[in-house]
Amino acid sequence: MVLKLYYIHQSPPSRMVVMTLKALGLDYEEVIVNLFEGEHKKPEFLKINSRGKVPCLSDDNYVIAESRAICSYLCNQYEKGDNRLYPTDPKQRGQVDQILYVSENTNDMMMAYINVGGVLFRGEKPVEEKIGEVKKALDLYEGYLSKTGYIASDGLTLADFFMASPLLMLDLPGYDDFKDYPKTTAWLAKIKALPYFDESNKEGLTKMKEMYQNALKK
Structure with missing residues (x-):
């Protein structure tokens, strides 16, 4: 498993994904995308997320964007136990x-x-x-x-x-x-x-x- 998070610290949605990763105790690789220098609009990033937005998460060959969707996915995929951030009921x-x-x-x-x-x-x-x-x-x-x-x-x-x-x-x-x-x-x-x-x-x-x-x- 190799989780890779494309984000920037100043982005509030990015930070919510980081909180979810840390709450779940998941290891991940950081890839900083500098919005202030336009890195989110470069072709290499647009291949990863065509909307040119952060955050974006890669889980092996699976790529998902939009912070709420990312956090829901992480919980669906990796969360265990009874007191869940994303309940199953x-x-x-x-x-x-x-x-x-x-x-x-x-x-x-x-x-x-x-x-x-x-x-x-x-x-x-x-x-x-x-x-x-x-x-x-x-x-x-x-x-x-x-x-x-x-x-x-x-x-x-x-x-x-x-x-x-x-x-x-x-x-x-x-x-x-x-x-x-x-x-x-x-x-x-x-x-x-x-x-x-x-x-x-x-x-x-x-x-x-x-x-x-x-x-x-x-």
Whole structure:
């Protein structure tokens, strides 16, 4: 078995795949694809993933892209035991799948405010008019967490990884208005306390915040 992950540390979806690999205790080879130098658009990478996106995973001769699909595949293929990141019970898995879809929407809502592309490449700022979208998303988190200890159930699942991802990005502009969301704050603290969290996220988040803040200063 040779798992090979094509990614870059600054990419939030890439980091969620890294978290899944580490949670499952899987060894893998890293291949850094530098998006800032256009390596994802070069012919050699487009042969691997025609969409020109990271992350992308190669498992021997099997290649899969899209972070949620990659993480689901890894769990389907390699996860063992009863307390699973991706449950096998259809109803439990359905709940995880549902929130994996929701996480795309919450990501869009928060990114509309953070405006990463605009800040890094077009000299723009966070879009203050979109603060309301952030609060709408946080209302969803608080609602889910009023029912269960984690975002999709009382145990840790892939849904937690992908719902945590956009929340972590709110640190780029320094957003910290969580006073009305105590359950969300406590849940995110549990995610950050996972033994593989820093190893999976610290470098990428630090680099991304540095780039973002430097662009704002300019």
